[in-house]
Amino acid sequence: MVDLAALLRTTFGFEGFRGVQRQVVDRVLAGANTLAVMPTGAGKSLCYQLPALAMPGTCIVISPLIALMHDQLRAAEAVGIRAATLTSVDTNQAETRARFRSGDLDLLYVAPERASSEGFRRLLGEGRLSLFAIDEAHCVSEWGHDFRPDYRLLKPLMDAHPDVPRLALTATADAHTRADILTQLGIPDDGLIVAGFDRPNIRYAITPKANTARQIAALIAETPGPGIVYAQTRSGAEKLAGQLAATGRPTRAYHAGLDPAVRARNQADFVASEDMVIVATVAFGMGIDKPDVRFVAHAGIPKSIEAYYQETGRAGRDGDPSVAHMFWGAEDFARARARLNEVDEARLAGERARLDALAGLVETPGCRRAVLLRHFGEDPPETCGNCDNCLNAPGVIDATETARKLLSAVYRTGQSFGIGHVEKVLTGANDDRIDRLGHDRLSVFGIVAGEEAGLIRPLARALQARGSLVPTEHGGLALGGDARAILKGEAAVEIVVPPKRERRRRADRSAAANPIGDPLFEALRAARRDLAKEAGVPPYVVFHDSVLRDMARLRPRDLSEMALVSGVGARKLEAYGDAFLAVVREWA
Template structure:
């Protein structure tokens, strides 16, 4: 019988499994089909890499992005696992195929588009297959936020070979999980759901007011790598330039860049310990970089599922990280127009539901983490102590009357004008435009006093977020389905009182860890070793392993094997060097 704990230590350098890892591994080794829903950073790849080594034959890993495959292959090989990929960028495809057929591979990574071809099926007929791992399995489901049609064509391949199938994802609500099980032919008893909580991530959600300044404050507060997600290609380049202006290494990433530039920027980010990448949302899904210290959204994501996955790219090493969402009412207006004009009619209801859930999240005055976890079916505590609303509870204010006045003003002005004009009418601004439109004689003219007028923008923003107001492409505000219950006093509206001054992050990296000469020396050694091998520093060791080394100060090679993250392969390769670095730094 396979000693999974011994393999865990010898290959990966861990003394024990985390969370549900052991349950998933044992099911796979027993030949059972499994869907594992585990948060980013919980060690999903180990759940198929360990069985791949323990079982006879090769594990076929179906993954959506070439960059993700390359990163996984690189990390697996560093641990002594025989891994390869077959992609459009593979120059060694003949050798990879020969290695597969001759039993020289533990892992083979392929995209779903290749996995579903007849040619690939014929190749597998000539090899011994130990298991199929379907990574980013939410792509299978039409309810998932990254739906990929080719994922839904995998079932015949899985059924034909009959090897155990292991589907893995970090983001799947109940409906998505049920769809994945059905599409991949996994029984309900094969569902394993770990907790969704990423306790090391601190969540902040604030209105977008002076975004360049907000992002600069954030970048200054965190020296480690960061990602800023931008809604447009042009904005990625503007943000990168703005951050470079404060001396922060930064680059842009989007599909419009030349392939060589895009790949070069990605490689630079993966290798860097300081760089900030301003990118569109596709970036990051294919990167297993563990030391990203902050994620910022310059606009709202597509859904809570997308937000959870994108913010989950921070702090994969378990160290403190932050997620910042800067939002505006126009984000929701654009998103609703996209749903009505670009999404297939049969999918619009689901997309509206997702957007409404996101709207409730951004305007909430309660614990952010609790809202996220409830969305995924958990029953969390009311407060988490590690989000903006828990750390600095906002004062709430009932704005139902103000909301009714704004809605009434939109109606009385024929739903043709934006927030600024409505504020003029509500405030009684007897200007030329208001007179020309005849709205100086309207029943809503001048019905707000100076204090109420201060609430027009935040209340309008909240009304748009909850789909009570909708903005057209010209900025005109009209009623959404959420307007009627507010106007008829069937629903109250409470928002967080707008702060007088928006602040950047209150936590700096120096507060998380005091200066440590041993850690700095190990990091410098790792940096040089990574450069000589042409790999990212985290492939050598994660920061958490270096901190453990600096804290325990091992004096002999046998002591190193007790440190989490140092397996046999890395002990043999780096053990003497580590001891030398520690000795010199003391």
């Protein structure tokens, strides 16, 4: 029997397993098929890497994106795992196939499209297999937010090797999606292991849009370290990247419309950087295995809570404090509800429910984390202490009467005008267009005044989020959802009044990574930067910040003490130990 504890220590530099890792690894080593739902940053890759080292043969890792595979390959090789990728951009495919046939690989990464090809099926028959690992397994489900049809072809491939265990891994799957994954990949119900979805190191915040570029620039100014900003369109990503470059932080754009060479360079620059901001469409992210992202901002709503969880999960994978901040507007929900008209009837109810759930997250006056976790079937505490609503509770106003006035005005003006015109009618504005249309003679003209007038815009935004107001073809507003129930007094409307934002000071660039201002840590970081550049890898591949903080705290005097630092395995000790010891000795 392989000594797993020794393998964990010497290869990865860890003294023990985290969370459900041991449970998953034990099932794999026992030959049992398993679906592990584990939050990003919980160490999913170790759940197949360790068995791949402990078992004879090659573990086939099915992963959805080439960039992700190459990131994972780099990280695996850095700790001494024999690994390779077989992708369309690899020029050494013949060598990789030969290594597989001869048993010279612990891990072989492939995309689902290649895995399901006839040529790859034949190749599998020419070598010894230890395990099938299906990464981002939610892609197999039509209920998942990243459905990839080729994942549906993996079960026949694995069924052809019934003695090889299969391990599916995902960070994002609600109960319905989990059940579908089990069915599609041939995993029994008792093979499900759910580690929980909480990411306690991420601080969630959601804010109505005012000036989005200025709001995100403020977030960047107060949050040091690398960050991802999600824009909703390609042109929006380009424009926002230009605006945010004025913050002084290096900034790049990323979307599918860029020249492939530019896109690849921008991604590589971001992965290697310790403070870059990348402004991207959702085409960016799943292929990024970067643990030190300090913030993720959304310049508009994501597709669903599942997508939001997946995208915000790219922050803080190293376990250090991170921020996820969404900026949203009524127009985001208007566009999203308009897109529901294009959805197949079979999927319509599910997509509408997803959008309603997202509206609930955005509009809640309670704990954001609790809403997220309840969506994934958990029973969290009522407060988390690390989201905007828990840290600075908003006020809640019963706006039912104002909502009835607003909806009545929309109805009486013909359900074809935008909120600007409706607001003028309600407040009795002196306006030529209102006079010309005769809207000054309506019963709703001038019925809102004083403080109540200030509620019209946030109320319209909230009603659009919940679907009580929907966009017309020409940009107006019409009644939808529960609007008639509100008008009849059968449904109440409460809106959140955000607390006043405190002005924060611009953050020190190194503050997030080095909260106590230790100069030795900064020196170790500088050494890491040089070693990474020399090796042609991102700094985090050498060591995570948490490892450097432990080095600065423990101040090892020799290689034997350096080996006791968590995250320093045998291969990295050999490659980098002396260089970091020299820095520690210089400061000691």
